[in-house]
Amino acid sequence: MADNNQNLWHEFKKGLWQDIPPFRLVLGTCPTLAVTNSVINGIAMGLATLFVLLCSNITVSAVRKIVPGQVRIAAYVVIIAMYVTVADMYLAAEYPPISKALGPYVPLIVVNCIILGRAEAFAQKNPIVPSIMDALGMGIGFTMSLTVMGIIRELFGFGSILDIKLLGSWFEPWIVMILPGGAFLVFGFLVALVNYISRKKAETVCH
Amino acid sequence: MNNLATKMFLVLTIIGAVSGGILAGVFHVADPLIQANREKELKEAIFVVLPEAKDYKVLEKEVDKEKITVYKGIDAEGKPVGLAFIADGGGFQGNIRIMVGLNIDYLKLKGIRVLEQNETPGLGNRIKEPQFEDQFKGLEIKPKVEYIKYRKPEKPNQIQAITGATISSDAVVKNINNAVAKVLKNFPQEEVLK
Numbered sequence: 001m002a003d004n005n006q007n008l009w010h011e012f013k014k015g016l017w018q019d020i021p022p023f024r025l026v027l028g029t030c031p032t033l034a035v036t037n038s039v040i041n042g043i044a045m046g047l048a049t050l051f052v053l054l055c056s057n058i059t060v061s062a063v064r065k066i067v068p069g070q071v072r073i074a075a076y077v078v079i080i081a082m083y084v085t086v087a088d089m090y091l092a093a094e095y096p097p098i099s100k101a102l103g104p105y106v107p108l109i110v111v112n113c114i115i116l117g118r119a120e121a122f123a124q125k126n127p128i129v130p131s132i133m134d135a136l137g138m139g140i141g142f143t144m145s146l147t148v149m150g151i152i153r154e155l156f157g158f159g160s161i162l163d164i165k166l167l168g169s170w171f172e173p174w175i176v177m178i179l180p181g182g183a184f185l186v187f188g189f190l191v192a193l194v195n196y197i198s199r200k201k202a203e204t205v206c207h
Numbered sequence: 208m209n210n211l212a213t214k215m216f217l218v219l220t221i222i223g224a225v226s227g228g229i230l231a232g233v234f235h236v237a238d239p240l241i242q243a244n245r246e247k248e249l250k251e252a253i254f255v256v257l258p259e260a261k262d263y264k265v266l267e268k269e270v271d272k273e274k275i276t277v278y279k280g281i282d283a284e285g286k287p288v289g290l291a292f293i294a295d296g297g298g299f300q301g302n303i304r305i306m307v308g309l310n311i312d313y314l315k316l317k318g319i320r321v322l323e324q325n326e327t328p329g330l331g332n333r334i335k336e337p338q339f340e341d342q343f344k345g346l347e348i349k350p351k352v353e354y355i356k357y358r359k360p361e362k363p364n365q366i367q368a369i370t371g372a373t374i375s376s377d378a379v380v381k382n383i384n385n386a387v388a389k390v391l392k393n394f395p396q397e398e399v400l401k
Binding site: 068070081085096100179 | 211214215218219222223226229230233234236237238240241244248323325327330371
């Protein structure tokens with residue numbers, strides 16, 4: 001039992017650092033680059049992805065024994081598309097401003113590789129409970145990553161965080177940070193930083 | 208083999224049917240809310256672009272199979288104060304939808320409110336900031352609305368374009384001119400005042 005719990009904890013934790021998307025598991029970079037020009041957009045995108053990932057992992061895991069291997073991708077895409085549409089309609093009904101800001105990126109969660117990737121690599125081979133842990137870990141990791149990207153880009157691009165002005169009028173916003181170029185810059189630096197820290201950690205373990 | 212084909216067929220059909228059912232259910236609940244949000248936004252925009260209006264009347268006309276809708280703003284005493292209508296058209300990327308308020312004298316704008324846009328964050332999307340929108344208050348529409356770059360406007364029918372977002376500013380001006388021309392042609396002043 002203790003062993004079992006430890007395994008579940010491991011499935012959860014790996015999404016937070018060891019395989020954190022999109023920095024370690026370089027999947028789902030499209031939404032990462034596209035919507036992180038402000039913190040709130042990053043959080044909303046992360047949470048929408050978390051919701052879809054959780055639902056799709058549960059469903060894929062539940063039907064894993066009855067879906068023939070030859071048609072599994074088609075089946076997964078239908079399941080994922082269904083949940084994405086639900087998320088999209090929910091946002092449009094309850095949070096119109098966020099829905100507007102995210103624009104076409106919510107429907108694009110359908111082709112977010114993290115979701116199909118976790119269905120393929122994890123949920124179709126594991127029971128429901130570990131699949132839930134996997135989805136929660138990956139989803140929370142993804143949300144954290146998008147939030148960090150959003151914080152950096154909004155701070156330098158607008159001088160604010162969550163629309164609260166932090167830098168005074170002396171600060172000239174770096175417009176590039178909220179444009180696509182800034183997304184690639186921040187993404188590159190963060191991947192480098194995560195790799196650097198991981199390598200440092202690995203070295204200390206080896207010696 | 209035949210067995211496998213049947214199974215594939217069955218599984219996909221069931222997954223498709225169940226997903227479709229769930230979507231229909233969610234749509235049933237969410238759609239009225241989504242429509243209500245749109246409606247609310249539209250209504251709010253009418254009162255933003257026609258600040259004196261306390262109420263409005265919907266006027267509709269069909270021209271060349273295209274429905275044109277204008278909202279006639281009415282003040283507390285029941286007198287018409289102006290017309291509000293949607294200017295819809297292409298921007299730098301995607302569509303720009305603007306609510307335009309026209310004074311009842313048919314000479315000046317009362318204000319605009321950008322409802323939907325997908326312009327570049329930090330550049331083109333500044334068309335929805337008050338500094339830009341406010342320029343249209345009291346702007347003359349004749350001969351037509353124009354924009355000017357880098358300088359303060361010199362004529363009463365000019366606004367200053369956003370630096371670095373000339374295309375977006377141009378799109379706003381163009382959409383407004385088109386919509387105003389359409390309304391002037393199809394809703395003559397005498398008819399509206401009646």
